[in-house]
Amino acid sequence: MEKLWGGRFKKNINKEMEKFISSLSFDKKLVKYDLLGSIAHVQMLGKCKIISKEEENKIVEGLKQILKEVQESKLEITAREAEDIHSWVENKLKEKIGTVAGKLHIARSRNDQIALDERMYLKEEVLKIQDLLKDLQTSLLLIAEKNLDVIIPGYTHLQHAQPILFPHHLLAYFYKFNRDKGRMKDLFKRMDVMPLGSAALAGTSFPIDRKFVAKKLSFSKVSENSLDAVSDRDFILEFLSASAILMMHLSRLGEELVLWSSQEFNFIELDDSFCTGSSIMPQKKNPDAAELIRGKTGRVYGNLINLLTTMKALPLAYNHDMQEDKEPLFDTVSTLETSLFLMSKMIETMQINKEKMEKSTEDDFSTATELADYLVKKGLSFREAHKLVGGMVIYCLENKKNLEDLTLSELKSFYKDFNEKALEVLKPQSAVEAKNSYGGTCLKRVEESIGKAKQVL
Ligand code: ARG
Numbered sequence: 001m002e003k004l005w006g007g008r009f010k011k012n013i014n015k016e017m018e019k020f021i022s023s024l025s026f027d028k029k030l031v032k033y034d035l036l037g038s039i040a041h042v043q044m045l046g047k048c049k050i051i052s053k054e055e056e057n058k059i060v061e062g063l064k065q066i067l068k069e070v071q072e073s074k075l076e077i078t079a080r081e082a083e084d085i086h087s088w089v090e091n092k093l094k095e096k097i098g099t100v101a102g103k104l105h106i107a108r109s110r111n112d113q114i115a116l117d118e119r120m121y122l123k124e125e126v127l128k129i130q131d132l133l134k135d136l137q138t139s140l141l142l143i144a145e146k147n148l149d150v151i152i153p154g155y156t157h158l159q160h161a162q163p164i165l166f167p168h169h170l171l172a173y174f175y176k177f178n179r180d181k182g183r184m185k186d187l188f189k190r191m192d193v194m195p196l197g198s199a200a201l202a203g204t205s206f207p208i209d210r211k212f213v214a215k216k217l218s219f220s221k222v223s224e225n226s227l228d229a230v231s232d233r234d235f236i237l238e239f240l241s242a243s244a245i246l247m248m249h250l251s252r253l254g255e256e257l258v259l260w261s262s263q264e265f266n267f268i269e270l271d272d273s274f275c276t277g278s279s280i281m282p283q284k285k286n287p288d289a290a291e292l293i294r295g296k297t298g299r300v301y302g303n304l305i306n307l308l309t310t311m312k313a314l315p316l317a318y319n320h321d322m323q324e325d326k327e328p329l330f331d332t333v334s335t336l337e338t339s340l341f342l343m344s345k346m347i348e349t350m351q352i353n354k355e356k357m358e359k360s361t362e363d364d365f366s367t368a369t370e371l372a373d374y375l376v377k378k379g380l381s382f383r384e385a386h387k388l389v390g391g392m393v394i395y396c397l398e399n400k401k402n403l404e405d406l407t408l409s410e411l412k413s414f415y416k417d418f419n420e421k422a423l424e425v426l427k428p429q430s431a432v433e434a435k436n437s438y439g440g441t442c443l444k445r446v447e448e449s450i451g452k453a454k455q456v457l
Contacts (some may be wrong), residue, residue: 107197168441267360
């Protein structure tokens with residue numbers, strides 16, 4: 001196919017060089033946006049009388065035809081056909097409508113064109129990702145509501161710390177993902193700026209109407225500085241940063257699903273459809289989806305560092321280095337979308353082993369803090385109470401007992417004012433019910449929190 005820049009050259013491009021600079025194999029993903037952007041641009045050129053109405057109609061018709069053929073898979077984009085998607089579109093257009101195709105690129109450069117295509121693409125994907133986050137939050141709420149009063153050990157350092165409600169644990173993720181959604185919403189606003197009309201770097205001498213193009217393409221603003229608009233990819237970096245944080249959250253939930261479905265925990269059973277077996281051990285059922293979500297977090301972090309490094313210290317304005325932004329972007333989008341979808345389905349379909357969860361809160365000293373709090377309410381300082389209960393735990397461990405097994409007279413041997421109520425506070429249910437501070441784990445607070453979460457959705 002013909003180059004967009006052959007005129008100044010006496011020699012043909014080196015074959016290896018041609019392959020090296022080509023982006024078509026990956027930027028073909030942007031074909032729809034390149035065509036829609038081109039249609040709006042040409043309509044503007046017609047409206048501003050930069051080209052004739054007839055030329056406008058002819059070019060728009062040709063572009064629409066290409067779009068239709070691409071969407072119906074009648075037209076395939078094969079690598080090596082052109083340098084990039086912009087050249088490919090212009091070449092195809094020329095095949096269809098002849099030399100008038102050459103007017104498409106008036107008052108435009110590939111530099112503002114690619115900035116536009118990427119913004120259009122990413123705006124759509126960011127909305128999709130917000131919907132996927134909402135689906136995941138819905139799945140978490142569904143399981144939370146179904147298991148409202150189920151108690152599990154709460155952990156710090158992965159050691160039993162204090163009993164909590166299982167829905168409280170799920171809601172913790174609900175709020176993490178809600179902030180992720182907030183970050184996506186927020187970065188969308190800065191992405192929603194139309195760069196076309198910046199041309200190569202300096203703007204253009206043609207009497208264009210940038211607001212007209214912005215309106216046609218559903219952008220709420222036009223960029224303020226032509227040099228800035230073609231030289232930055234901070235909107236992609238923001239997305240990659242928010243994605244890295246989101247994957248970090250997904251990896252933690254993935255890790256918990258892996259742990260919870262292990263024989264040691266046995267808190268949940270993942271649905272068969274999200275697990276695989278072993279080629280040698282017939283009994284195995286592995287939590288692959290959860291593991292891979294955890295694992296793919298690495299590539300998303302890598303994509304962020306990749307583009308940050310590419311952009312570092314680039315002089316203004318456009319540099320060909322910036323072509324390297326696409327693969328990390330596309331890879332992050334597809335990794336995120338699949339991970340969110342699978343996580344949501346895994347949560348929705350997992351079986352909860354209530355008995356095992358609740359059993360795990362027995363015999364684990366996880367209500368020792370309750371006993372210390374009880375003593376504080378009797379007048380001890382928290383430090384005295386902490387020390388005293390610590391001594392009781394040693395006594396229990398040495399005598400192979402749990403705190404709940406201590407008789408009243410044993411209790412009194414540690415502190416004379418102990419009474420039967422002390423035994424009551426040691427039950428996991430009482431410990432949970434006592435945590436009634438705002439944002440705490442007692443049933444009433446968790447129910448409130450579920451109500452609020454539904455409103456948030
Ligand atoms: N394929 C290029 C990219 O993705 C498009 C812009 C090329 N501009 C240029 N002057 N070579 O960055």
